[in-house]
Amino acid sequence: MSGVSMGVPPQSDHLDQTADSTKPAQHQPHPPALGHVMGSLRVIELQLVAFIMVFSISGLVPLTDLVFPALISVYILVISRLAFPTLGSSTKSPELFRESRLFRLYVILGTTVGLFLPLAYVLGGFARGDDHAVRSATPHLFLLSFQILTENVISGLSLFSAPVRALVPLLYTARRVVVIIDWVNDVWINKTLPATAEFQDVAWFWFGRVLAVVNLGYFSMNLLCFLIPVFLPRAFEKYFKERDELHAKMAEDKRYPQQSDSSKKAE
Structure with missing residues (x-):
């Protein structure tokens, strides 16, 4: 997510704000903890790059998803x-949501449902020789890995405004919902269970079905109930508010020299 942000977008914004706050020395009450967090992000990014490379060369990801x-x-x-350039010196990522216990649970749920369990499903498919399971879930994992990597990279730079940052999880999630629908079709319609299947095969079969449906439900809700109606408007609101404040300040700065020149001439 970064939305499933590492995945969830607000949290990537929060991390970016934390990184910006390290510039003045007096705002570093816990530098070791911050270094640990940023170091962990670097490790995660390297792991995501490894996942992306493996998925890309495996031939399990369709060309459309590779190009996306x-x-x-x-x-x-x-x-x-x-369209949405950064606004002068206001380059730090705005904190759109205050981190709460409920929001952290939401992020953890999305990371577990969207990343960890599908990854376990794909690895289990490799171990069981279930090519159908591997091929069904891999496109979703590929796009999610790219989404998380993109959000982490963007959150570490000061080159992107709030609307641009908000569009990344929205666009990726919209595409992944379509991919997850294909995953649901694969495990519910195209895959059948042999009549002589053992209990482990039945459990694995239904695990794949339930996992696909849960992913579809979670990310559809994330897209339709959070990213579009809440997160994106708040990002635009922050951006245009900062733009209006910047324009007002520039206009005031222009008026001040004119007033100063006129007072000098009067003297």
């Missing part, structure tokens, strides 16, 4: 320059 991250990256770069 490249197209999104180009689009993000374009709109970050033409």
Whole structure:
């Protein structure tokens, strides 16, 4: 997520704000903890790159999903320059949501449902020789890995405004919902259980079915009930508020020299 942010977008914004707060020395009450967090992010990013490379060369990800991250990256770069550039010195990521216990539980649930369990499902499919399970869940894992990596990279830079940061999880999640629908079709319609299946085979069969449905429900809700109606509008609200404040300050700065020149001439 970064939304499933590491996955969830607000949390990546919060991490970026934490990173920015390390610049003044007086705002470093716990530098070892911060270093531990940032170091953990670097390790996670390396692991995601490894996942992406394995998924890419495995032949299990369709060409459309392989091309999608490249197209999104180009689009993000374009709109970050033409539509929603950063506003002067206001380059730090705004904190759109205050971290709460309920929000942390939401993020943990999304990470478990969207990343850890599907990864276990794919690895279990390799171990059991279940190519159908591996091929069904891999595109979702590939796109989610790219989403998390993109959000982490963007949150560590000061080149992207709040609307651009908010669009990353929204676009990736919208695409992944379509991919998860294909996953649901694969495990519920295209995959059948042999009549002589043992208990372990039945449990594995239903684990794949339930996991696909749970992912579809979670990320559909994340997209339709959080990212579109809540997170994206709040990002735009923050951006346009900062833009209006910047324009007002610039106009005031322009008026001040004029008033100063007129007072000098009067003297």
